[in-house]
Amino acid sequence: MNQLFARHALLPDGWCADVLLEWNQAGDLVAVTPGSAPAAGIECVEYALPGMINLHSHSFQRALGGRTEFAGDSHDSFWTWRDLMYRFARNITPDHIEAIAAQLFAECLRHGYTSVCEFHYVQRQPDGAWYDRPAETAERVIAAARLAGIGVTMLPVLYSYSGFNDSPLKPEQQRFRTDADDVLRVIEALAPLRDGQTEVGVAPHSLRAASIAQINAVLAGLPPERPVHVHIAEQQAEVQQALAHTGRRPVQLLFDQVAVDGRWCLVHATHLSSTEVRSIAASGAVAGLCPTTEANLGDGLFPLEDFLAAGGRFGIGSDSHVSQSPVEELRWLEYGQRLHHQRRNIAVSKEQRQVGEFLWQGALQGGAQAAGRPVGALAPGRRADLLVLDDGHPNLCGLALHEVLGSLIFSGNDNLVRDVMVGGRWVVRNAQHVAQQAIAARFKHTMAELREFR
Template sequence: MSAGTLLARHALLPAGWAGDVLIGWDDGGVITTVEVGHSGAAMSTAQWVIPGMINLHSHAFQRAMAGLTETAATTGDDNFWSWRALMYRFAGRITADQLQAVAAQLFIDCLRHGFTAVCEFHYLHGSVVGSAAARPAEMAERVALAARECGIGLTMLPVLYACSGFGGQALGPHQQRFRSDVDSVLAMVDGLSSLRDGQFEVGAAPHSLRAASLDQMAALATALPAGRPLHIHIAEQQAEVDACLAYSGRRPLSALFDAIAIDERWCLVHATHLDTAECAALAASGAVAGLCPSTEANLGDGLFALAPFIGAGGRFGIGSDSHAGHSPVEELRWLEYGQRLQRQRRAIAVDGRERRVGDYLWQAALRGGAQASGRPLGALAPGRRADLLVLDASHPHLADAAASEVMGLFLFAGNDNLVRDVLVGGRWVIEGGRHAAQDQVASRYRAALAQLREDL
């Protein structure tokens, strides 16, 4: 990385669009200058510049199985639980080399479409099931190496996964690779912390109320260094809500809030099935709702209560989760369109200050994603990481566009990728729509995929 400047004829700043904006960054990849109305020179110039998006929920290895579960079962009873069978087979056999290859492909996919940072919800600990033991953190380190190679920012979240169901049910044979406890997760956090820098952070993630006890979650939250992010799956499936009610008499989010002081450190992923009181409690807590619309649609999870959550001042961000998609445009479009279909009206994601849906969605997801990542991201502002996207001003979708129209066109006009160039931490990683290592990474990915599919 090296210091640099970019003159944006139009830049999306926290307060909205501004003209002739000089953006400067230092050799550590941190923005030092944002000067509106600049009339001088810069190292480069672009027409439309927006902050890079944060992908707040990822299981990188699942990139390799995207699209492979789209055949109906003979019973016709296809849901999250039937999808999970193939996921277990991939999880049990993927090697460290294969994971690194798959993660690198995913990260280039994400960068090309406008994600400049990822939060990796990582539960592939140790070795392939049935083989010799490996260091628990080796797989996480390989994901970190893939992120370094591709130039994407990363928040690694080693997962606490101690049981298979409510009440401490024993892990099944396909879940042995996920096995961890509070001490082993903290050991992984400690080991990975030597890698922390401007591009890499380490938090932790109790998997869910199904996979860890509330006492274990509380112990992990207390022991994790201050300020580090905590993520958890919550209320993704109605079956999970029903099981939690049967076990404890409480719904998952209510049970979590009753036991632990949930605050801004937390990201509650999915939160699909909340009642009215839970929705208000989540908004009031300051925690982020981690929404993954393409995966939630792919798995038939359901729809988040977005309008009341926004009305209550709730914070949200987006993730691509199982990587049925890897574009922030797709996630935000699914998020808005799902709400429109459910409510049978248009323009759902707005508030009293911002009535343009595209601008509201992008800015809100930036704020929530930055908070969930535990990194200084999400805005073209001094002190934040120099992560930005240059949109393709020559594309017909943006022809003769006014600034007030650009985000609507970007998110809701057609399926062409309008991201031309991507800067991450002060380094240009995508230029003209391509990554310098794109062909080599794709070759390694194809080889890894061929190996993984041999015995499926």
């Protein structure tokens, strides 16, 4: 049996003292015992907490970071950014995809993510033909996750149309083209890769890119416990297009024609009516919030306060990867609400008044649900995924225990994550990823190749 002793560990009910953590060779926690005494020879740490789940990732977009921050001739928006992303995506190869994903995942791990949900839509060759293996690019992302040591939920994307009313795809979207049969074939091809570190679900890209009939066809062929993610109501223009073509807002349209439940993750859901807020909360679905990307693209602010009041569940993702830090996502999730409401300390409940602890625990619970994997808590039966904080850092000096997560999220920009374990294996030690140099070298080579296509 493998063991770690934490003087303070964040358990599902809050911080506990003198916790002995034990896990088996498969990487699953088998015992979590507060009030223990440290035995000789067992590693002891000051602060241990569950690793965060990144519930929304387009890993290849990590290579675009900082390269789209220039003004065009008209007002820039999500849609002008998307055109730049399409131009980048047309030249990326499977080798590039794997190298970029490995770099991203190593960075995510160093900052405290231990699981990622990959919303994967670059599935065809640049000319629109399939690779010899239809799951080629998805397999490359999973290979990168295994190299880096992060848990992954692979979500092959259903992407058939360029807009509502079944508008045909544009030439620059042909790499993404799939129908219901295509997606189910990719999911079947990935089945042998499912294990303690890997799950496979599905992702209808959006209601503008996949029809309701297609979504229901995929759901009929998908095992009922698998996660389902979808982009929805991210921009005002999307809402207006949905109203013009269907007479209903995107979330309303989805709920009217699809059985949405707790295995669903509605990504962004930025622009909601009050009825839609209550519908998502009542369904048990998770709102997948990506504040740094939503800010970078000018999407808007999710109605968090109303959603929480309705009992809604949320998680966080880094999406386009302008940041790889869960701290930054959670910080800006709260700060966006403060700016909107012109008040402080929004993300709390009657039971939990500490903003940092409410955010971390809430994002763990929603993220684990969206990932469809046994993660997100230091508890028997969950994966041995945990973070050790740098207790020697000044930001953690002299704090009461209930102040630790508040300081982690809202104090300074230093990374306070010292060590990271995933599935019972240390993948970050002393803030360095165990394969950091080799992964970075391959990423640099890939970026040099991609610069030639500018």
